[in-house]
Structure formats: C-alpha cells, structure tokens
Amino acid sequence: MVSVLVTGSNGQLGLTFQDLTLDFPQLSFDFKPADALDITQRKQIVEVFEKGKYDFCINCAAFTNVEAAESNAEEAFKVNAEAVKDLAQISKQHGVVLIHVSTDYVFDGEKKDAYTVEDNPNPINEYGKSKLAGEKLIQEWHSEHYIVRTSWLYSKRHGHNFYKTILKKALVGEELRVTNAQKGRPTNTEALAHFILNEIVMGNKPFGTYHFADGDPMTWHAFAEQILEENGLIETAKLVLDTNYRTLAKRPKNSVLR
Template sequence: MIKILVTGASGQLGQTFKDIRLEYPNLDFVFLDSKQLDITDKLSIEKGFSLSNFDFCINCAAYTNVDQAEKTPAIAYKVNGEGVKNMALACKENNVTLIHISTDYVFDGEKTGPYTIEDTPNPINEYGKSKLAGEKYIQEILDKYYIIRTSWLYSKIHGKNFYRTILQKAKNGDLIKVTDEQIGCPTDTINLSEFILELIINHSSKFGMFHYTDNKPFTWYNFAESIISYNKLDSSKLLVLDRNYRTFANRPRYSVLKTN
C-alpha cells in the first residue's frame, strides 16, 4: 500500500480526493484539514506526519483569496510561502515526496501563447508572489517533489468557486455580469486529482515542475456560457458581458498553461 497524506482536506481539491479514493484500492489516504494540520505550525505538522510512515504528501492547503491577499499580504505569505517551506522541511526529514499545487498566477499574463514550465514567472499580485515563494522554497529544500501549476480550478459539488456561483445564479434567474478580459483554462478538480494519483501509481521519477489544466482556453464569459448551457439553462436572458468589471487585485489577462 502506498501511504498518502492529504493536507487542506476540507477544500474543494481535498474533498475530491476523498470522493475518488475508493477507485484506488492500493492507495492508503490520511486526510487532515487545517484544524488537524496547520501548515504554519511546525508542531502541528510534526503531529500530522507522525500518524503514519507516509510515502507522499499532497499539499492542498493554501490561501486562495486573491483580493484579500492584496490587502493583507502577510497572511498569504504565511500560508503560501512559509507554510509551504515548513511542509518541504517536514517532507525532507521524513523522506516523503511532496506534491504541491501551484497556480497560473505566477505569470504576468503578457504572453500571447501558452506558458510553459521554461517561462520565467513574474507575478503581478500578492497572491501570485506568495505562491511563487512557496515554489522556490520547495525547489531549494527538496530533490523529490512535484510542483503542479493549474488554473481556474473548480469542483461541481464542493466549495465556493466560479462554476457553482454561476450555476446557482442561473438557477435563481439572476442577472449575471461576467468579463471577457481574462483568458485561462478552467480545470475540474476530478481531472487534476486523477492526474496526481496517476503520477503516484506510475512511480514517476520525473520530478520537478508540471503544468496541468483541462487544456481548453476560455474567457470567464465563455466559461459562464458553457456552465449554463451544460446544465440546460438559457443564457440569453441571464448573461451580460461586463467590460467594466474590476477587481482589487490585478490579474493576468492571459494565463493559459501549456500542459507538459
């Protein structure tokens, strides 16, 4: 049995791993949420790692509020930077392979073609900077790791995300204003989780950086159209293109990742 620790287990990706775990009978999971394992607390991490002789740690714990990170960056860096550093050190001490989830927001969005793992990150907001700090800590501390950058992550059944928000508004008959000024690749947590577990099962020795998305670029407006259409609702009376939509934090206008 391959033993896997999943941190941040109450988030949408962590809950997706719980949903599909029975499909992988040769994998033995321990799921810990932020109350059970706080990645900013070294003692909490030590207690979590003591529960078993883990082979892998999938770190789903993250601070993901992009606008709030701009207002209170110290909190984002504490989790996405220093917290990830703590996890990397614990993995090194316990000979555990770390699988860490990162983001397209490490890029500035100025490129006109998909970002590759060779492209130099240049985040334009505090969230992206904090996630890049976490990546660097892992690369400095560990030899055996997978950093997986993904984008526009959503679950159809878990968490608060764009997919579920749009669907609920559409079902309520609310007017939905959405911008088309950003382009990225929405990624279903089921597909990402299956990709990660296949890495584990195949014992891939190709450690390092990966890009993984569902590989179909959308604007947020196009994605909203797709969500409404997929659920057999009428978008013509609900969806409005908003070219004046602004957020507190800057976001990359183009953040399509080239899957490797």
C-alpha cells in the same frame, strides 16, 4: 500499500481526493482538514509526520482568495510560502515525496501564447507572489518534489467556485455580469486529482514542475456560457458581458497553461 497524506482536505480539491478513494484501493489516504492540521503551525506538522509513515504528501492547503491577499499579504505568504517551507523541510526529514499544488497566477499574463514550465514566472498580484515564493522554497529545501501548476480550478460538487456560483445565480434568475478581459483554461478538480494520483503517485514522472489544465482556453464569459449550456440554462439566464470589470488585485490577461 502506498501511504498518502493530504493536507487541506476540507477544500474543493481535498474533498475531490476523498471522493476517489474507492478508485485507488492500492493507496492508503490520511486526510487532514485545516482543523486537524494547521500547516502554519510547524509543531503540528512534525507531530503528524512522526505519527504517520507516509510515502507522499499532497499539499492542498493554501490561501486562495486572490482579492483578500492584496490587503492581507502577510497571511497569504504565511500560508503559501512560510508553511510550505516547513512542509518541504519536514517531508525531506521523513523521506516523504512532496506534491504541491500551485497556480497559473505565477505568470504576468503578457505572453500571447500558452505558458510552459520553461517560461519565467513574474506574478503581478500578492497571491501569485506568495505562491511563487512557496515554489522556490520547495525547490530550495526538498529535491524530491512535484510542483503542479493548475488554473481556474472548480468542482461541480464541492467548495465555493466560479462554476457553482454561476449555476446558483442562474437558477434564481440573478443577472450574471462576467468579464472577457482574462483568458485561461478551466480545470475540473476530478481531472487534476486523477492526474496527480495516476501520473505522479502511481506513475514514474521525474521530480520537478508540471502544468495541468483540462479545459479549452477561454474567457470567464465564455466559461459562463459553457456552464449555462451544460445545465440547459443558456436560453433563460441573464448573462451580461461586463466590460468595466474591476478588482483590487491585478489579474493576468492570459494565463493559459500548456
């Protein structure tokens, strides 16, 4: 039986892993939501690892609010970098393989083609900078790791995300103002969770950095159209192309992952 610790298990990806437990009877999961394991508290991490005998730790805990990170960079770095360093160090001490979920926002978006793992990161916002800092700390402190960069993550069942927001607003007749200024690949949490469990936990991939995204390259506006069509709402929804979309955080124009 392979033992897997999942941190941040109350987020959309963590909850998706919980949905899949029956599909992987050969794996023993220990799900730790934020109130059971605050990864910014090193003492808590030490206590959890001393009590459990894990083979893998999947880190789903993260500061993911891109806008909030601009005005609260210290907190973003605390969660996405400093805490990740502690996870890496303690995982190494206990012989636990660390699987860390990262982001397409480590890139600046200036490349015309899709980004590969060989491309040099150059984040343009505080969220991306904090996630890249976390990646570097893992690489520095724990050789037995997997960094999995993903993009535009959404769950149809859990959490707050673009998919559910579009659907909720469309169902009550709200106007949907969506930009086409950014291009990426929407990724379903179920596809990402299956990739991590099948290809990494149960697979034999070399340690290192990987990209995973399961959707076709598209803009946010095109993704909104896809969501509406999928749910039979394209004819009735009030979808408007917003050409004056403004955010506090700079966003990469192209963050398509290969």
